[in-house]
Amino acid sequence: MTSPSITASGAKARASSSLGFPLILLICVVSSAVLYFGLSQLDSSYAFLAAYTVLQFVALATAWNILGGYAGYVNFGVAAFFATGVYTSVIIYKTVQWPLLVTIPVAAAAAGLLGLGMGYLTLRLRGVFFSIATLALAVVLNTIVVNWSFVGGSRGVYVMRPQEIILFSSYERYLFVVMLVLAIGSVLIARTIENSWLGRGLAALKDDEMAAECAGVPSLRMKLIATTISGALLGAAGAPFPFFVTYVDPPTAFSLSIAVNAIAMPLIGGTATWLGPVIGALLLGTFQQIATVTISSALNLLIVGVVLVIFITVAPNGIIGFVKDLREKRR
């Protein structure tokens, strides 16, 4: 059961990597430029802000999927890592006032370290314990932030946007571009991992951890690397958030909706490849944005719930898996 699936994914990986990294990068740059100027045509920052939210979910879903999808370790504590990024950003804002572009790597490092420590404590355990531990981690961090008045404590903290930003006509556009870069960066990292020894090793772990270990896969080390990278990317996606909302309090930074979406989106898209979380995030994220301004009532959340349940039931391997099944049947 294990070996054919590995060779299959290996073959596919070679096929897609034959495109070449520079080409992929070029495609990304061109499509982002098109997206940016396309949105500019609409003559409204609404498009940029709505797109920011969707792209944030692309980044989060992709980051979560590195551990959750590739290795099969479900991280419930997305909010803990996201909030680490958010509050690192707040701390820098309140002390040294570095620009956002310097803040992001610091936030990523902080969240990555958190991931490493967390993984070291719990990754020896069965997957399900790891999940519960991540849930606990979010609560512990939340309590610490609530009791830490320097970052606003439970009262929350205001973060003022800089008055002007070079090269951009408005701060919204700047935030959008930052998040676009983060999202594309996350996807590229995920794609690279998927096609590397790490990705194949993680896939082997997911299929059968015991067998993989017997075959000499360094399981703990691989899981630690995955947790660190995943955590760092989640943190990086959180760093611009204080500037997006300008007021952060613990319930916002540790919001359940972040965790729910970051987990639901890869599942809807498909967890096996980098494309799944992207599709899931684009679909569900866009749908939520539209629903917010059209249906705009409690029904909105109800529909998200129903769509999720239907999707999961009808296409358990996500949209990617569903399309693949259809193709195979046709053959």
Next chain:
Amino acid sequence: MTKLTRRQTLALAGSAVATLATPALAQTSPIKIGFGMALTGGLAGGGKAALLAYQIWAEEVNARGGLLGRKVELVNYDDQSNPATVPAIYTKLLDIDKVDLVVSGYATVPTAAAMPVVMQKGKVFLSLFALAANDQFRYDRYFQMQPNGPEAKFEFSRGYFNLAQNLNPKPKTVALVGADAEFGVLALEGARENAKKAGIKIVYDRSYPPNTMDFGSIVRAIKATKPDLLFIGSYPPDSAGMIRAIHEVGLDATMVGGGMIGLQFAALKQQLGPLLNNVVCYDLYTPEPTMNFPGVVEFLKKYQERAEKAGVDPLGLYIPPFAYAEMQILEAAVNGVKSLDDKKLADYIRANSFSTVVGDIKFGDRGEWAKPRILLIQYRGIVGNDVEQFKQAGKQVIIDPPQFKSGDLVVPFESVKR
């Protein structure tokens, strides 16, 4: 160029119907007032009640012939109590829906999240129950409806300590306890300083996390310090938990209460019933004769008739009158300057005093009320759990400030012995 979306077509059809009904409103497009409002999530209780108040105002103003001869239309989206949705909602309102005026959603978080967008467009911005949201932004077209005054944190305990220090014998010690969230922390900060000023010693000073369930241990720890006064800064579920635990543990003190959010709502009033007797609490409006402002009785009657169907607080004494007053101010300003120009409106609102269902309002520094008007009330003679009794005068007696006073403070507070 004139391609109509389905929405616009519908709107046109709607106004065509309106044309037949009220010819006065025929020629022009409606004035759109946009806002995001929490209709789901933690803030939905306040958000839905505020929305109902806005709707009542909009219907009334349209029945009177509209604003500047144009019909008024509310355009609102659910922010899900999640500030991350707010920036996009307000840019949508301003850029795509092209609303003429914006107001804030309910409470601090959504208001703060909307500020950068609103400031960038230079819109006049009335906000509903946002605590000190403009302290950092310093936006001069911002006006806030909760009567906190420029130094909000002192107001929730000012009346409490004023009355306490004039008691005979003067209380010597106070215990402070509050929820670990925005309001609780703020109320406690103010109480700390007011206690110091009044020369009352603080013997207990702690906060508890949101969603605490066991208040017995907290109240027991407080009781062990034998305070003369107990000041509480709490949110709805914990306000109920604290009051219950105080009676269960049997804590007696000269004064109990202070800054408890939730006691203003029908659900908690009704549930706690007689346990509330002699509890003091801040409030914004109670149906006492000293608060009988023109129009408030009629508004509340209308609100209460529709509350059940809308699934909101059946009494509506706390947020709805202020939400309605907010719209009255907007209406007065638009009529005053005869235009929708934001600068003119802001200048007008800053310069004038407004007569509303919650009394005369004049704005001051940072768009807060020029003079704070937080009331301190005391529950008296509550019998059983009937919600109707809270519509009567004399049950929620105003004991401070002197201007609105409808009765004297009664001490001490005694827990119900069983």
Next chain:
Amino acid sequence: MTFSLDLFSNAIVSGILLGGFYCAIAVGITIVFGMLDIVNIAHPAFIMTGGFIAYFANTQFGIDPLAACAIAMIPAYYLGRLLYRFYNVAFEKRGEESLQGLAFFFGLLFIIEVALLLIFGVDYRFVEAPYIGPTIEIGFISIPWRLLIPLIVGLGLVLVIIAFLSRTFIGKAILAVSQDPLALRLVGGSPVKVKEVAFGLSIATAILAGALLIIIQPIEPSFGRDFIGRVFCITVLGGMTSLPGTIVASMILGVSESLTSTFLGPSWSPAIAFGLLLITLAVRPVGIFGR
């Protein structure tokens, strides 16, 4: 904070009272998550449903909240069985249960929450009963009935389930499935049928726990989310499959929360409880009663 015997013993008593309620909310999770490996993250939403059933019956017909939910446990049990049957067909049979099952329950959590919101509105709801209010005084220890009833019912519920699992045939089968589903199939039992019963049981306990919750304090629909962490924490602490472990873990959580809130200040109590969980996972991942 000065230490005194009075405060200390009252804190212990409060903790135990609270622990009794935690038992009731965690027992369902121990059954489905600990024993059957189904990550029903929507469990707290079923608890809220129970709370609102109690509210509805109490305000409309004046029925005692516990009695109302005791009756509602029967349809809830069958509903739970139905839900499991669906879950089984949609996920377990395809071997997709771990991730997809989780997402399914996530979605369910949202659906139930919003449904409650649409039906009952966003206001805080509460019930009336003769035991809400009075307090028993024993020396310097005071015990409010409002918390004593949940302790009695919670413990009683777990004890009944322990007896059910060890005495009845189907109960023994549930334990067997939790240890070795293959073995059960070999002796001719159907694990699906057994799991169906267990899942129904779990939902029924959630409904009763809802009645206990609304007796303790007023509730609103999104309130249940706060419990997701606590219930799973208790089950893991207790050693996943062990019901006595669940009782002990509930008590530990309740007492540690109440001691912290009395002596260290209440704002640290959640961190203490979950810190305890993190340490347990790092040091003794099988939990207190795990094997």
